[in-house]
Amino acid sequence: EVQLVQSGAEVKKPGESLKISCQGSGYSFTFYWIGWVRQMPGKGLEWVGIINPSDSDTRYSPSFQGQVTISADKSNSTAYLQWSSLKASDTAMYYCMRRMLGRHYFDYWGQGTLVTVSS
């Protein structure tokens, strides 16, 4: 069974760092890109970026370039989204999803990780 399992909810203070994860199972991890979207409370999906775990080719939305870092460890089939200095405006649900190489749709999604940044 294909699954993308994300790490649990986080509560952080402004200025702290954070790394959340998305572990794939039930498929060949390196055959699929892993993408990330942000969903702020009561708002729509915003494209964050995407990584190809086989070669670490990474692309970012201009809105998130320099604000977050996407990485992947193919040895444990896990992708990551990280911040070096969180802001209150980073408070949101973050979803990961997979996209087959050469295809352009996201067929499986993680359950989401809620990040709350508050002093």
Added chain:
Amino acid sequence: QSALTQPASVSGSPGQSITISCTGTSSDLGGYNYVSWYQQHPGKAPKLMIYDVSNRPSGVSNRFSGSKSGNTASLTISGLQAEDEADYYCNSYTSSSTLEVFGGGTKLTVL
């Protein structure tokens, strides 16, 4: 990179049909047949409903259909049911370095 443009809300009565539009540019939606649609119920992760403009994944009702003309794609839901009430998002591949772009989402209300 601007998001694709969707209406904020649409509504319809049970049994009726509705259409949600998604407008992009020739660099994304208009230039490729790589439009997908996602349904999101409150508190849940999005679910793929349509891919490559008009294809349905296994398990998705044939009441859902997709099409595209020029720079605008459409999702049509026929025979509306209460369970269809959700937010719907379009997505397209883009020639820009970001690779993907999403629409702002449309809230479907079943009256």
